Amino acid sequence: MRRLSGSYRSALIIGVQGIRARKLRTLLSMISLFLGVLAVVTVQAGASIAERALMSDLELRSGYDGTLIIDVMPHEKSPAIVTETVKGSDAVALIATQAIIGEPGVSPINPGAAPFDQGSWGTTDICDDSGNCVPGPPTGEAIEVALTAVTGDLMTYRPLRHVSGAWLDFSTVPSMSPRLVINEEAAKGFQNHQVPAEMRVNGAKANMTPQIVGVVNDGDVQPRAYVRHDELTNWLPAASMSDPNMGMPLQVMTTKGSAVEQVLTAKLRGAGIESYANLTESRKQMEDQLKLMRLVFLSMAGLVLLIGVAGILNVGLATVGERVEEFALRRAVGTPRLLLAGIVLAETMLTGLLTAAAAIGVGVAGLKVVSMVLGSREPLLQGVQFPWDAGVAGIIAGIVAGVLGGFIPALRAAGIPIATVMRA
Amino acid sequence: MTQPIIELAGITRILKGQEEPRTILDGVDLTVHPGQSVAIVGRSGSGKSTLLSILGLFDRPDQGTYVLDGQDISRLPERKAAKLRSSHFGFVFQRFFLLKHLTAAQNVAMALVNGQGWLPRRQRRARVLEALDQVGIAHLAKNRPTRMSGGEQQRVAIARALVRDPRILLADEPTGALDTETGTAVIEALLSATHRGCSLVLVTHDRDHAARMGRTMSLVDGVLTERVPV
Numbered sequence: 305m306r307r308l309s310g311s312y313r314s315a316l317i318i319g320v321q322g323i324r325a326r327k328l329r330t331l332l333s334m335i336s337l338f339l340g341v342l343a344v345v346t347v348q349a350g351a352s353i354a355e356r357a358l359m360s361d362l363e364l365r366s367g368y369d370g371t372l373i374i375d376v377m378p379h380e381k382s383p384a385i386v387t388e389t390v391k392g393s394d395a396v397a398l399i400a401t402q403a404i405i406g407e408p409g410v411s412p413i414n415p416g417a418a419p420f421d422q423g424s425w426g427t428t429d430i431c432d433d434s435g436n437c438v439p440g441p442p443t444g445e446a447i448e449v450a451l452t453a454v455t456g457d458l459m460t461y462r463p464l465r466h467v468s469g470a471w472l473d474f475s476t477v478p479s480m481s482p483r484l485v486i487n488e489e490a491a492k493g494f495q496n497h498q499v500p501a502e503m504r505v506n507g508a509k510a511n512m513t514p515q516i517v518g519v520v521n522d523g524d525v526q527p528r529a530y531v532r533h534d535e536l537t538n539w540l541p542a543a544s545m546s547d548p549n550m551g552m553p554l555q556v557m558t559t560k561g562s563a564v565e566q567v568l569t570a571k572l573r574g575a576g577i578e579s580y581a582n583l584t585e586s587r588k589q590m591e592d593q594l595k596l597m598r599l600v601f602l603s604m605a606g607l608v609l610l611i612g613v614a615g616i617l618n619v620g621l622a623t624v625g626e627r628v629e630e631f632a633l634r635r636a637v638g639t640p641r642l643l644l645a646g647i648v649l650a651e652t653m654l655t656g657l658l659t660a661a662a663a664i665g666v667g668v669a670g671l672k673v674v675s676m677v678l679g680s681r682e683p684l685l686q687g688v689q690f691p692w693d694a695g696v697a698g699i700i701a702g703i704v705a706g707v708l709g710g711f712i713p714a715l716r717a718a719g720i721p722i723a724t725v726m727r728a
Numbered sequence: 729m730t731q732p733i734i735e736l737a738g739i740t741r742i743l744k745g746q747e748e749p750r751t752i753l754d755g756v757d758l759t760v761h762p763g764q765s766v767a768i769v770g771r772s773g774s775g776k777s778t779l780l781s782i783l784g785l786f787d788r789p790d791q792g793t794y795v796l797d798g799q800d801i802s803r804l805p806e807r808k809a810a811k812l813r814s815s816h817f818g819f820v821f822q823r824f825f826l827l828k829h830l831t832a833a834q835n836v837a838m839a840l841v842n843g844q845g846w847l848p849r850r851q852r853r854a855r856v857l858e859a860l861d862q863v864g865i866a867h868l869a870k871n872r873p874t875r876m877s878g879g880e881q882q883r884v885a886i887a888r889a890l891v892r893d894p895r896i897l898l899a900d901e902p903t904g905a906l907d908t909e910t911g912t913a914v915i916e917a918l919l920s921a922t923h924r925g926c927s928l929v930l931v932t933h934d935r936d937h938a939a940r941m942g943r944t945m946s947l948v949d950g951v952l953t954e955r956v957p958v
């Protein structure tokens with residue numbers, strides 16, 4: 305142990321002295337390597353950022369990885385079975401229906417809860433004599449939204465992004481005036497069209513007065529509102545919910561292997577109701593998609609890195625040639641060959657590390673600039689952090705390049721014969 | 729009498745060049761006792777440096793035995809040879825072989841920073857200053873060799889050879905690049921080490937310097953003979 309630490313410290317002192325004596329050469333090696341490491345860092349960072357963005361998009365739409373989504377076919381018994389099974393558990397049931405919010409008796413400007421900017425959908429076309437039609441203004445002061453009633457906190461499974469206001473509060477007593485959280489598309493509609501707040505839901509006993517408590521981004525292009533199931537069912541007779549003709553799709557979100565999964569599938573099977581379970585595996589899907597792309601870019605970066613390695617090798621060989629006397633002398637005073645080889649290798653490795661640090665620094669700064677300049681236009685780049693794995697990739701690339709480029713010079717250094725160099 | 733520090737017997741070195749093999753050393757016998765000083769004289773090309781290389785474990789003989797301090801080291805793996813070079817030998821050459829990017833003190837410390845027997849920084853500094861002091865240039869510790877005279881540089885080299893307190897000093901024409909006066913001072917510095925039990929093997933062309941040594945050996949065509957003083 306003592307000997308080892310002595311060797312180690314000797315190597316460190318000699319290595320640092322060597323680098324300090326040849327700052328320009330070290331700089332040259334670094335320059336030759338810099339682009340290669342930067343390429344690796346950039347590819348890795350780009351891939352990570354893209355992956356993260358894709359992943360969070362996928363999570364937003366289909367839930368966290370490992371979420372089990374059970375689709376239950378419409379049946380008169382299915383709402384009762386589902387709500388009963390889900391009650392008191394972590395699982396969340398989703399019931400999808402439609403709601404028209406606005407003036408009573410008016411047809412919505414976007415029938416079928418269509419996105420608003422799909423222009424002519426909810427409008428009457430104005431046509432001239434020759435048959436050319438242009439979209440007219442919206443007909444009714446009402447907006448149709450897809451309505452998702454949830455029995456529990458959906459956020460456990462899907463990370464809906466907060467935009468403004470609050471999320472549904474499940475801890476309070478259900479309110480008679482259903483609280484709605486709408487998505488951004490729906491918010492757009494309410495912003496552009498002032499509508500009186502009254503909500504019509506198919507099958508409801510009466511129209512209700514909803515309160516919009518918040519806006520979220522759910523990644524959906526369709527205007528949608530989320531509501532507490534119990535606040536909606538105050539107004540919906542059980543019969544209408546279970547009417548197979550109404551076709552309200554039922555969905556349960558839970559985790560694979562949970563008690564809810566087992567009990568629910570058993571109960572549904574017993575009642576002769578079909579259901580389909582689907583496990584969310586976003587990361588796996590995405591990785592399959594991104595693997596090839598990443599491979600192509602990384603091999604391109606690897607090529608640039610190889611050129612850098614050739615640079616280090618070149619400079620390293622020249623340096624050893626220049627230091628023949630020094631190495632012979634060091635061997636003469638008893639420095640073991642292996643240590644000398646190690647020192648040469650350590651010097652190039654240190655050069656590689658320094659280069660990696662520089663490339664990572666440039667990468668971090670570059671990303672900051674890009675995110676500042678383009679962040680307002682591209683939400684993907686807004687306030688994006690430098691991915692740590694890009695840093696790791698850069699450091700590994702630097703060290704590997706240092707070792708590859710330093711290996712042959714190290715062998716040369718170890719093989720220098722003392723007797724030939726040191727003769728008078 | 730004490731045990732010899734060096735016993736060479738029948739040392740032969742044959743160089744296999746492009747032409748036919750040449751015998752550089754031909755059955756050299758040499759015994760050196762602790763504290764003894766030996767001059768080796770001979771023509772250029774007679775094999776003096778080759779003999780010193782073999783003594784200092786830079787080079788290996790093709791035949792013969794080498795006993796160092798009672799141990800047969802004729803066939804020693806390189807790793808152990810490196811260790812012995814560090815623990816037993818100090819070298820001084822005609823060229824000074826100082827590293828110009830290091831100060832005098834760092835050049836001397838080089839023999840301590842060699843991966844053999846680690847000394848903490850404070851002890852290292854003390855040893856280096858002591859060695860520089862022995863050769864009378866402690867005040868130049870922080871100077872770089874490029875700003876020193878030849879004599880001063882050679883003293884730094886001697887301090888480097890002495891810093892590990894070697895058993896044997898090997899000097900290959902150490903005064904070859906110096907004027908007479910400086911050369912004499914360098915020989916004095918080398919000899920002063922022998923007062924502390926260190927042996928000295930000096931290769932020289934200078935009769936006066938050879939005369940200062942306890943014995944003089946003459947190397948002629950690879951054959952070493954004791955020169956009896958007349």
Ligand SMILES: Nc1ncnc2c1ncn2[C@@H]1O[C@H](COP(=O)(O)OP(=O)(O)O)[C@@H](O)[C@H]1O
Binds near residue numbers: 743779
């Ligand atoms: N590496 C070598 N390659 C070729 N010839 C060598 C080598 N080393 C020594 N010699 C030859 O060996 C002989 C002895 O050299 P050397 O020991 O340096 O002599 P000296 O030091 O007495 O001048 C010389 O003829 C020299 O040319």
Ligand SMILES: [Mg+2]
Binds near residue numbers: 727728777778900
């Ligand atoms: Mg010679």
